[in-house]
Amino acid sequence: MKELSRILKEKTPKSKIRELFDLAAGRSDVISLGIGQPDFATPEPIINANKAALDKNITHYAPTRGVPELLQQIERKLRNFNHIETNWNENIIVSNGGSQALSLTFASLFNPGDELIVNSPNFISYFYLGPFYGVEVREIERKDDFGPDFEQMRAAITDKTKAILINSPNNPTGYAMSRKELEELMQIVLEHDLYLISDEVYENYLYDGMEFFSPASREEMFERTITLNAMSKLYSATGFRLGYAVARAEIIDLMEKYHQYTVAGTNHAAQYGFIEALKMDNTFFDEILATFKERRDTAHNRLEQMGFEVVKPKGAFYIMPSVQNFNMTGQEFSERVMKDIGVAIVPGHVFGSYSADKLRISYATEIGKLKEAMDRLEKFVSSL
Numbered sequence: 001m002k003e004l005s006r007i008l009k010e011k012t013p014k015s016k017i018r019e020l021f022d023l024a025a026g027r028s029d030v031i032s033l034g035i036g037q038p039d040f041a042t043p044e045p046i047i048n049a050n051k052a053a054l055d056k057n058i059t060h061y062a063p064t065r066g067v068p069e070l071l072q073q074i075e076r077k078l079r080n081f082n083h084i085e086t087n088w089n090e091n092i093i094v095s096n097g098g099s100q101a102l103s104l105t106f107a108s109l110f111n112p113g114d115e116l117i118v119n120s121p122n123f124i125s126y127f128y129l130g131p132f133y134g135v136e137v138r139e140i141e142r143k144d145d146f147g148p149d150f151e152q153m154r155a156a157i158t159d160k161t162k163a164i165l166i167n168s169p170n171n172p173t174g175y176a177m178s179r180k181e182l183e184e185l186m187q188i189v190l191e192h193d194l195y196l197i198s199d200e201v202y203e204n205y206l207y208d209g210m211e212f213f214s215p216a217s218r219e220e221m222f223e224r225t226i227t228l229n230a231m232s233k234l235y236s237a238t239g240f241r242l243g244y245a246v247a248r249a250e251i252i253d254l255m256e257k258y259h260q261y262t263v264a265g266t267n268h269a270a271q272y273g274f275i276e277a278l279k280m281d282n283t284f285f286d287e288i289l290a291t292f293k294e295r296r297d298t299a300h301n302r303l304e305q306m307g308f309e310v311v312k313p314k315g316a317f318y319i320m321p322s323v324q325n326f327n328m329t330g331q332e333f334s335e336r337v338m339k340d341i342g343v344a345i346v347p348g349h350v351f352g353s354y355s356a357d358k359l360r361i362s363y364a365t366e367i368g369k370l371k372e373a374m375d376r377l378e379k380f381v382s383s384l
């Protein structure tokens with residue numbers, strides 16, 4: 001038989017996160033600190049609107065870019081929350097989650113041989129989308145506090161560099177870039193005539209009074225920024241598979257072509273759920289964020305007390321301790337804790353070349369379970 005796709009066979013490993021869940025399968029005692037999705041229920045108005053759309057037989061193809069009312073609601077949200085001025089008819093496309101907003105971005109920006117700069121560790125998909133589109137992903141090791149290393153970033157820029165991709169607040173480190181850091185980043189992008197891809201799916205998960213800032217809100221940045229977002233994290237609606245990309249008209253036109261020939265749109269009825277979500281008053285999230293802050297503080301304090309080197313996250317719902325003090329790699333540690341104490345934790349090497357000594361812990365888990373997982377970890381660590 002002739003050879004199948006080399007990119008998928010050789011350059012794309014099976015998800016280590018899924019492997020971890022395979023290890024947990026059939027064990028009722030396992031506490032998962034692995035999953036990257038919020039654990040609260042999707043708000044009811046969203047579910048009801050999705051159901052009502054089905055009852056009205058909205059079961060046929062949606063417009064390729066998305067239902068106009070949804071695009072208009074996104075335009076409104078971008079103006080009010082992100083201070084980004086757009087025209088819904090030109091600058092927005094609805095995608096299958098943040099994930100497909102990413103692939104639309106890669107498809108519309110890059111030519112084979114282009115280079116993309118990302119801080120590392122970073123979200124897993126960035127590394128594997130590169131080969132799919134012939135893009136060389138250049139990893140810039142984060143500083144010890146997980147902040148961006150601008151000196152290294154500047155040094156990595158070549159004439160092939162087309163874009164820098166940021167995700168702040170970040171999965172997996174929990175880092176959120178300060179306004180000063182974002183200013184410096186925008187300066188680099190402008191100086192070198194680059195594009196900026198801003199993955200903003202965790203924009204609502206910021207602690208300690210930090211405020212979110214979208215680079216595309218700057219007039220001079222709008223034409224060179226692709227802003228990505230999704231309903232997944234704010235509304236605990238990962239299964240809706242809806243997100244969107246925001247960019248200048250020419251880029252959205254290219255995305256639309258790719259969208260047409262690859263997926264032909266997104267789930268039509270689900271878009272009515274998203275419309276209702278965007279109409280909601282986001283104060284529903286205040287209490288949820290307070291819960292996440294308590295979890296963040298619990299995870300951070302307990303890990304520090306156990307002797308892990310650990311940076312306090314500023315946002316998202318992940319924390320990334322180093323296991324160096326325990327003379328193990330992240331992979332060894334992750335396998336041992338799964339086998340010995342039934343706690344599922346993702347090893348750091350999944351998130352790039354600079355995190356083999358780390359773990360990614362998701363604290364999107366109910367506080368009682370999180371504390372129980374920390375108790376088990378404490379016992380494990382003290383037995384080493």
Ligand SMILES: Cc1ncc(COP(=O)(O)O)c(C=O)c1O
Binds near residue numbers: 036238
């Ligand atoms: C940084 C980041 N971007 C994008 C996504 C994808 O989001 P979605 O589930 O909406 O496709 C995730 C999901 O975990 C993420 O962590």
